[in-house]
Every structure is written in structure tokens, then in C-alpha cells.
Amino acid sequence: MAKLKLQINGEEIETEAKEAALLLDVLREGLGLTGTKRGCETSHCGACTVSMDGMAVHSCVVLAARCEGKEITTVEGLSQNGELSELQRLFLKHGALQCGYCTPGMLMAATALLRRNPNPGLEEIKIGLDGNLCRCTGYTGIFEAIQACARGQ
Amino acid sequence: MRFEGNLLITRPVERVWEFLWDIEKMSRCIPGCQGVKTLVERVKYELSVKDNVGPITVQFAMLADVKKMEPFKRLEISLEGKDFKAGGVRQTMVLALIPKGNQTEIDFETNVNVFGRLGTLGYPFVKKKAEAVIQEFGEKVKSAIEANS
Amino acid sequence: MEEALSERQKYGSDAMPIAGGQSLLVLLRNKLVDPKILIDLERLAELHGLQRQANVISIGAMTTIFTLASSADVEKAAPLGQAAAKVGSTAIRNLGTIGGNVCHNELGADPPPSLLVLNAVAELRRKDGTRRVPLGEFFRSYFETVVAPEELLCRIEVPVLPNGAAGVYLKHAISSEDLAIAGVAVVIIPDGNKGGAAREVRIGLGGVASVPFRAAKAERTLAGAVLKDEAIREAAEIASSEADPMTDPHASADYRRKMVKVLVRRAIVAAKQQLERKSNGKA
């Protein structure tokens, strides 16, 4: 076991984990941050997407130890003092979620995209979200939500 | 995974057959083979195999079982090995010797079955490796037989 | 760095370097590998950074695919940027590194064919020295390279293309984020004196043999030639005969070979059009 000092959702967190522990396991098992979902565990589905220094990464293939000194944001960190973010609200409005299992990852990927590119075109949205699978919505509502969010900015 | 192919060896059937039972030489043709123990002459052998499949290292104690043989014609072997970490491999191999004048064609057909972890996420690795191994084996057998004589 | 190299020296393949980690950590999670120690390359400053020198771009092994796809310098090595943009998905490009990509040597990886046609050179370091290996000699077999257990890949040096040269990477896959069924990188270096003729045409193939490689025979037929459709077709035909693909769940060996023919032709034609646009641009 090794000690870890992590920056998660703006908080300094100290915890213990195996040397080769994955960020996904530390978040879910260690810290009880179960908003980040366990999906394929092979870096294909994106259900475990979190933001690392503002970039979308699949936490199932990130060494927790490597996150020291980096800013990690999970879906739990999107709402500010109980207020949903604009993107979260628009996901609801446009039916960008159904079962909701891909949603935390989708939101993190979309947030990272909008941060890098506040006004993404159709193709840019497709590229920005190509690491996140959704089996329910056909992606249509997700598109609309992100476009609406971009327009709002 | 099924693989088949054939080798033309510039030696008569008798020489080839003889070589196949020269376990020492034969084992040196098996990629990653570190040694053989004869359990029952011409029936059961134990090979220790260590090989890399890309980043994956597998180490098997492999039991080779001679299922059928028709001298100078046909040989059926089953191989089974288990690596407690990665899983295991089970392979059947059929060699048919066809005389071509004083040369010999070996037609081989092998079916490789992997299980345990190798059988799941390791599968894409193993499949690619298996093809390479079988090719290498064939080439080594050919050159070994043609070399000594 | 020194420490990392000593560990490689000491433990050999039991000390596994971890770059982006996306391939290794999946194997690790499933206990398909269990190294004694993991060497986290991210902490090694020497492996980072992308510098544009006179005629070379020196790419640290830990440079992410995302950086390659978005770097202005890499545009001087056209096909590499195009290939980087086609790797996996956004999240994979964000974490994945060029060093990890070439060292894992997975069938159908996008960058290697481009690195080959750019005559890239890998810099390998061990405790007691450094050697430089052209990418053409770097790949050994599926998932295998010449990197020795005591070595680390530090940088890849990519000569920039001469002005007037053109490069294209084309990929055929079932869906865009997959590994390539066939990946083709082409560079054309025009013959300044003979208008319309190519001094050199380089063709790199990925996904269609145990290693990514240069279609040397096909290249020879086009060296110094005027790139007429017939010549291009013939070269494409030859290139596909140079491929030695395998069958997997996504494509048969035969289909892969046929796709080489199609993609090589299309890539050369596309590169040729680039040249024409450039010369028109000058005129």
C-alpha cells in the first residue's frame, strides 16, 4: 500500500491505495465517489471519464499515483454549491440521457471539450466525444445539449 | 484458432520420420522450448516452454501426448499447458508425411485453444503469436532436418 | 533518468516502463503482466518536449498523441500529424504517447507508417550508452521491437520534409476510432528539375504484416518516374503483394491485402494533388 495525496474536485485528499491502483478504483472504492462509473475497463466506453488538469481521460487506465499534483474533477464536482452547471441542465432539457450510466463520463468529456473550444462545430463535437459510448440516446440529445450550451456562451 | 500449411523438405520420408522422434533436436525447433522430459517413450513427453507474447510472458509445463501414429505417414499430438497467472493453451497437431520422390511434404494442421486470461483480453495477442510460432517451428524443422545428414 | 536506466539494467523486463499506460494498465489490471517494478516515465523530464531543430523535429517519447495532432511543428511532417489525429479516441489521444505507441507495436497502429516514410530515427538509451535505430529496423514482430530489456526509448527524431514535398496518411477501419485494417502513409518528394516527376515516393504500410514496413519494391518502381495513373496503379499492385497480412475477426488477410492496393493508390493521388496545389499556389 502507498499513501496518496490527490486534488479531487478542489479538495486535498489523502488516502491509501496499492502501488499500481487505478484512479477509477481509488475514486469508487477508496473515496466512495461512485458517480464515476465502471464500464468496459479497457478504455473504450468512457463511462469512467474524469477531467485531469482539464483534459478528459479514462480513469480505468490512469495510475492513481500519477494523479498527484494534478487537478482531478469528477461528475460530483460539476455542480457548484448544489447548483447544476449549465451543461447539466441542458442535458436534462434535451434528453441527452436515458439510463444515465454514460452520463457522468459524457458530461466530463463535453465539459473538457467546451473548455478547450467554447463554440465547437458538429465535427468538433463528434471528435470531442468519440471516447464516450452511449447505448440509449443515439447521441442526438447529447449533440443538442452541447450545441445549446455553446450557443449560451 | 486453426492453422494449416505444408513444408517441402529435401529429404526422404524415412529421414523426416526419424527426425521427428529425435526429441532433443525436435524440441530445439519449438520456439521458447527450454527442455523436454520423456515420460513414456514415443507416447508422453513433458516440455517446459517459456515465451513472450509482446509484453505478456507465459511459462508452461506442457504435456505432449501422442494420440495416433502411422509410422512414416501420420502423427497426431495433443499438447496442453497451463500457466497459473495467464491461463493455458491446448493444442492439437496433425502431421501428414507425403513422399515426393526422395523429398517429403509435411502437411500440418493445428488447432490452438487458449483459456483463462489468455483466452479473454490476451486473445488478440495469442492469436498473432500463434501464427508466428507455428511458422518459426516449421522453418526450424525444415532447416534442422536438411542440415544434419 | 539514470535511476530508471539502472533499474532497467538491474531488473530487465521485470522493470516495465509505463508511458501513457493505456495498453499496459489493461494487461496489468487483468494480471496478464506483473512486473516487479513499474518505471513511471512521466517523471523523466528528458522524455518530454517536442523541439523543432533545423531540419529535424525531436519528439520526446512521452509526447502525447494529442500534442502531435495539434502541434504546428508537426505540420512540417504532414503524414504524422494526420496519423496522430486518427489514433483511437480523444481520451486515448490525451493520455497516449508516441513512445508507448511504437514500443507496444500493436497491429494497425496509425503513427508507425508515417514515421517510416519520414525516415524517423529512434534514440534508445541504456546505462552505458545510446544507440540510434532507424524506425525501419525498430519493429520486430507483433508487439515486439528491438528495444532491449535494459533500454528505454527516449526520443524519436523526425526529419522535416523538404519544401515542396507532400505527405498523406490514409486509414481503412470499420469505425474511425479502431485500429487500422490497413493504414498507408505516403510521401512524395518531387524532382525539382523534371516537372511532374517524383525524385522519391515513400510508402509505409501498417496493419498488413507482423510489423509496419516500407513497400520497397513499389517505391522503386516510382523513383524518378512521372506519376501517371498507370504507374501509380502498378505501384499499388506491387505494394499489396509486399503485404503479408493475417486474418482476424475484423478482416481477412485477403481483404487487407486488397485494401493496401486501394489505399496506396488513393494516398499517392492525394499527395500528388497536394503537390499540384502547391505549385499552382506558387505560380
Add this chain to the structure above:
Amino acid sequence: MQTNKHAKGRGFSSVGKPAPRIEGTRKVSGKALYTADTLLPDMIWGKVLRSPYPHARIVRIDSSRAKLQPGVMAVLTASDIPNVLTGRRLQDMPMLARDRVRFIGEKVAVVAAQDRDVAEEATQMIEVEYQELPAVFDPLVAITEGAPQLHAELKSYKGLPKLASSINNVYSHDQWRIGDVEQGFRDSDHVFEDTFTTQHVHQSYLEPHSSVLSIDKETGVVHVWVSNKAPYQTKQSLSDAIGVPAAKIVIHVSAIGGDFGGKGALMDLPLCYFLAQRTGRPVRMIMTYSEELMAGNPRHASVIVVKTGVKRDGALVARQVRAFWNGGAYGAMKPIPSVNLPGAVKATGAYRIPNVRIDSYAVYTNSVPCGHFRSPGLVQLAFAGESQMDMIAKSLHVDPLDLRLQNALRDGDPTPSEGKNGMVDVKCREVLESVADSANWKGFKKSPGVGRGLALSYRNVGIGDANARLSVGPDGIVSLLITYADTGTGAHTILCQMIAELLEIPLGQVKLEVGTTDCFRFEAGTGASRVTFVLGQAVLNAVDKLKALIRDWAAAMLGVSAQEIALEKGRLVSKRQRSRSLSLAQVAAAASASGEPLEVESYHEATETPAEGVFTACVAEVSVDTETGQVHLRELNTVHDVATILNPVGHQGQIDGGIIQGVGYALTEEMVMEDGRVVTLNLGEYKIPNIKDLSPLQTTLVRGNAGAAPFQSKEIGESAISQVAPAIANAVYDAVGVRIMDLPITAEKIFRALRDRNPEDDASSREVVPGIV
């Protein structure tokens, strides 16, 4: 990505509005609790060892080494647990293989440990000696005499349906007849017979099967959290499996991360129980995605033979369909009594055909046991039937649209599913005309490599039963208690909209609570698009009861007769003296003060399938790269026959999602098998549509008359998928003239077909000589 012409809810205040899903806020903020998010104190992991062989006798199992591993708390094999077979209907599947394994991935042993990796490690240390047996993978081989028999003891299984025939390895044979199909073929001018094959596909819900179980030490009550949409059926099956009375099992209905038909079986629950019993600890078992793809319960692969007799003028005279479902090693995953696929009854399509014969065979093979997946059976059969319709049109030199219009079902036409009285309010012609119009079918200018395809399908809403409990708190909040999970469809939101509508209160005044299986006796659970139809009716009935109860209270409080009380905007108003009125809150407060809180309960069972069908037509436009065979989907036009739409956002979401699943089924998804082994074992190898594959989708809704569901609505959940694959197959043919009869339509198949195309063979349907049948 789409234009959408849905009309507004007809003068409703809540129903018909695009209300955001009520559980949405929890989902977008990561607070929704799925099974795997239930972290109980001292909980340990269970991991299974699976069979590497498709068919083998288990000679010996030695788990001593595994037991000695530090951290291992229990290792169980079949000899440690009751010898009970499980199944949703047909009980033919052991919880752990006893003497024999029948597919690669079958569970052989299970290990419990504090640490997941330790448990996984230990499974690798269990030594099992197998004696391999001859295996069979192809249903057409499995049904032959002399093929390996998978279940010699079939006759003794509980839940075995009545078999219409006795064929090797067939455990369900359903059949339907109209008229005399043989005579029909004799009366035909042309008879066509074609064979189509479809692949295994996985539901690919992103949440893998998860089970969490804990046994209360005092009471012995078994608490279960599970990704399962049929809690009562699951409770009963679990009870049968572990020998604990159902009364002592409580299932806590969790959020479900996608279902699509795949989340109804027991999966690892019994093993969780036995491990919990051994260790005294709560146990969780979460399948990895490799396990999902190897041993989930995917859509049946199939071989479908369609034989159709037509008159010279194109009139369909007879159609015979034989469907052979590759059921895999066990029938345990199928939920319906016939242990067959419900879509089979629609095998002859949405057509008026006087002579019909359908035979549907579920066949055992040594591959993964198959279950239900969105519109089970119909998806495969629509590909076969609608592909052949185009092939026939080609042979008769008529427009595929005209051939369909000519034979389209009408009110009262006998059908296998509805019988001799047929259906009412049939919108078959309308959806065809509408899609032709919205896609400008007749005006389409053909260009090289570009083509269009048309397909038609129909289905019915499922029947079943449901419970609802409705109460009003002193705060005036109306609470609905149910035990149906919302698998993502938005059903919960719709129910709240209905209540708000009928009580004339704002949606915000309605709360929905999902209870445990202790709340009610039994109900069918989610599936077959039944939720709104069945549970919605239960809720409507509950609302009526509640209204009556409230009226009585208000009448008493206002000292008037109940008839004088009107419900207006959530207030109880005296019709005579309109100044006198009470709020719901006042009434509820009074009621609860008197110790009789306002609470009603209702149970509803639908036993008759409604006579309204739901018709769907689709036009796909593709371009095909003739050098690579790559298909690019340019546009999809889809038309749905609807009635009242309860929530337009949710409704469109079902269409969008169903269609893209259809696209994956048509083009990229396949669980590739090698000798019964699934070799596409992760979501990189198994390719579901990515956002980059999204293509423009035009949806048009055709309004029918009343639907059978509440507020005259109709089902949508499953009707959007079936027509997609045949539309694309027909479009590919139109584009490049090759007919792919084997799904998925991969670039390589098209490439080969183009290369091997024989100019004489124009890829029209294979005609057999009439009379000789």
C-alpha cells in the same frame, strides 16, 4: 440532427409536455445509485471460474490450492451448493456446472475474497480436469439426428413448453397457421425461397450485470441489490434457487444502467447468496465486460428460411417462414412461457396474406445462452422478410414501395398474432405513404454508388400486470409508490405527468418512490414495452380511487354531498358555493390527523393484447465505396404510427436510440465466434455505434386514432429498431447491386460480393418452380 413533426399534447397541461426526467438531476450529478454503487460495510468480492471448453465432462475439480491463497474466504463448486436448475421460465441451467459444461464461459466455481484481485487470482488456481465432448455450434446441424445432444434430460425440466414436434436439441417449437400454405404455393405464379442468417449481438448496456447481496444476521432476511428489471420474478427464481422462502427475500430496485431486454435473469445472485452464507459477509459480484460478452444473454443468432408465393400482379398468396434460433447452451434466459421469441408471430410481416405458416424453433447449441434484446425475434425476421420483399419486387420489376402498398395490411385482415378478426386502426398504408413522401421516394435521382432502401414492420404492446400505491401527504405532495424500475425509458416521468394531469396539479407536486419487493405481491416487471400500458393503467385506476376518497373527505369537511365536490386545479371546490374550497394539503392534513391518511392502492392486469398495432416504415439512403465496400449511411427517414405522445422528448429518445441500435446491428455489431468461443471480448473488438457514426435522422409521426395505453397512447420502445437493418440492406442493393443476406453488412462482405458478382445473376430472389414445394 433531426426534424421532428410531433404535434402538441391535445390541450393537456402536463401530459404531452417535454418534462425533463424526474430522476435526471440525480443522474447528471452522479448521485443516482446503480447496483455497483451500493457499498456495504465489510462487503467482499465474488469472482467465478468459467469453462474454457464448449462441451466437456468435468472429471475432477481441485480447489485446494485456491483455498490456501491468503485472503481467500470461500471457494465453492457445484458439490457445495444445492443441485437445482434455474431459469426465467425453462429451468435448465445449473448455478455452477456440475458434471458437464455446455458453453465457453459457463460458471464452474466461485471464489470470495476481500480483494477483487485476490479473488480473480484464486480462480486461476482452481484445477479442473475436463474430458472434451463433441460440440455443435450451428442450429441447423444441432437439429439433425446424431448431432451431439445437449440436454438428454430435457423432458424432466420445469417450465418446458408443449412441443409441436420432437426434434433433436429443440426445446421450443412454436407454430402459427392461416389458410393452407401448400395450396397457396400451388396457386402462385411465382414462388421464392431464400435463406437469411443473422449474427449474435450484445445489448451493450454500459452497466455490466451487477449483484449485491447481504443476509441480515438477526432475521435471516436476504437483501438484494441487482441490475434487474423484473424484481418479483427474480425474487421467486432466487427463492427456488437457494431454498429460502420468497417472503424472506427483499429486492431493492436500483437504478439500471441500460437494459434493452438483457437485464432480467438471475445471473450471479444465487452465487452471491451462497458466498454470503459461507462468509457471513455482504457479497458483490460485478461482471467484467469480457464476461458480459462471453456469458451475458445476447440476441439470438438465426437462420431464417422465407418462402413466398405471389401472383403475376404482385399479390402475396402464401408465405412460409421457418426460423431456427441459435439458443445457445440453455433456454434459461428467455422470459416468455413459450421459451421462444415473441417476434416470431410477426414473421410474415405487415402484409395481407391468405395463406401463412410460421415455424419457430429454439435450438440448443454449445454457445452462449441467448436472451431477449429489444424487439426479440422481430429484428431478425424483419431483416429476412423485408429483404425478400425487395428481392421479389426486383424479380417482378415493380417498385418495392408499390409491392408493399399493394399488399399492406388493412383493418380486419387476419394475421397470425391477431387471429381471424385482425386489427383495428391499421396505419400500414399511411406510414408507407408518409415515408415515401418525406423521403421523396419517387423523386429520388439515383447517382452511382448511392442507393435507397425501404422497410416496414409492426408490433404490439406487451401485456402483464402492475401495482401502484398513491398517497397525499399533509404538505399536499402526491406520492406514487411503485416497484417498476425505469431502465432509462423515462417511464417514471410519464407516470408523474399523468398524475399531475388528472389531479390538475403542477408536476412538481408529484413525487415518485421506487419501493422494494416487500411493497406488493407480484408484478411482471419492465419489458415488452408494457410499462406505460400496464403500470400506467394501474396508476390511472389509483388516481380514480384517490379522487373519490378525497371527494368524500372534502364533502364531509365542507358539509356537502360528494357529488357537489369538483376537483379544479388541485383544489376541492363546492359546485354550489364556489367560494368554499379546500386545498389537497388541507384535506390530506385532516385525513392524516384522523389517523386515516389519504392512501389508495391499485393492481391492474392486462390479459388481452390490444387490437391496435404500431406500424413503422423506414427509408435508408447509403453511399457505398465500391473499392473498399465501406457503407456510409447518408440519411434515415423513419415514420411511426403514434397516438397521444405523453412526453415528446422521451418519445423521440426511444426512436433515436432504437434506430442507432438498428444501425449497429446492420453494419458493425457482431459477436464473432470461433468454435463457440466469442473472440470479440471487449468494446474495442465488439463495435457499437460511436457518436461519429451518427447520421442525419428524419422522424415523422403519423397520428392514428386511439391507442390502447393511457391517454390513448401507443408503445414506442421497441418499434423503432426492426426496420433499420433491412432498409440498409435494401439500400446497399440499390446502390451497388449486391444483396447481402447475412448480417452484419460489413465492408468486406460487400467487397467480396462486388468482386464475385456474376453478371447473369441479378441478385433477385431465388425462384423455385411453383407446385414443387
